[in-house]
Amino acid sequence: MKKKIRIYSDRGVSLFSLKCLINELTLLKLDIDIISAKQVIEDDWQDKTSLFIMPGGRDLMYLRKLKDKGCKKIREFVEEGGSYLGICAGAYFGAEAVEFEKGRELEVLGKRDLNFVKAKAIGPAYREPKFSYKNHEGSKAALLEYKSKDFKCLSSVYFKGGCYFEGDSKLDVIGKYSDLNKAAIVKSKVKKGKAILSGVHIECSADNIFDIDDNLSLMKEEIARTENIRKKIFIDILENLLT
Secondary structure, three states: OOOOEEOOOOOOOOHHHHHHHHHHHOOOOEEEEOOOOOHHOOOHHHHEEEEEEEEOOOOHHHHHHHHHHHHHHHHHHOOOOOEEEOOOHHHHEEEEEEEEEOOOOOOEEEEOOOOOHHHHOOOOOOOOOOOOOOOOOOOOOEEEEEOOOOOOEEEEEOOOOOOOOEEEOOOEEEEEEEOOOOOEEEEEEEEEEEEEOOOOEOOOOOHHHOOOOHHHHHHHHHHOOOHHHHHHHHHHHHHHHHH
16 A cells, blocks of 8 residues: 655644645655644544654644644654654654743743654754744744765755754754754654654745745845755655655
């Protein structure tokens, strides 16, 4: 039986991140399906799924919608041989604990049930420009230093409120914020399965960035310059999770 890639879509998910994911995975001719919190909790989806993707958005909303039962099913899916890709909010959600905007108005702190990576997800990794939930406010082009078993490279990628990871010396870091020298993308074995968490939007093509002012047009141009490398990173991560 051919297995699907499930993309989570429910309250809290960024429509921008969701659109980017759907566009990228469709271009790669991968078999995708959208799954809601209700479906995660009530349906039997695990045996027909190869990869569960949690997009960017609001981690706290994911927690409220999925609750203990939904998180347990996702965790068991990965432990039994499935894969998980968490992007931005999905990366916070897949970490051991979240520390977001600590001491500020939008503060979110707490342990997370998925706990795929023994590390705290701390963010935003860049304090400037100031984070906002509005469209592209607070976004920037981050320079990502990526290294896998097959290649290493630098690429400008879309960043908006994403985390860096703080763990022990065993933390498997495959991507760093080049200027911060902090972990941006990490991976881990989870019993029979595996997980990759990315604080940056590796799924975001410059072609998907609309409704921006003159200041952010420079960000778009910077991301566009290394578009081929970003795509190569995204494909490498997918291959890591699907093989």
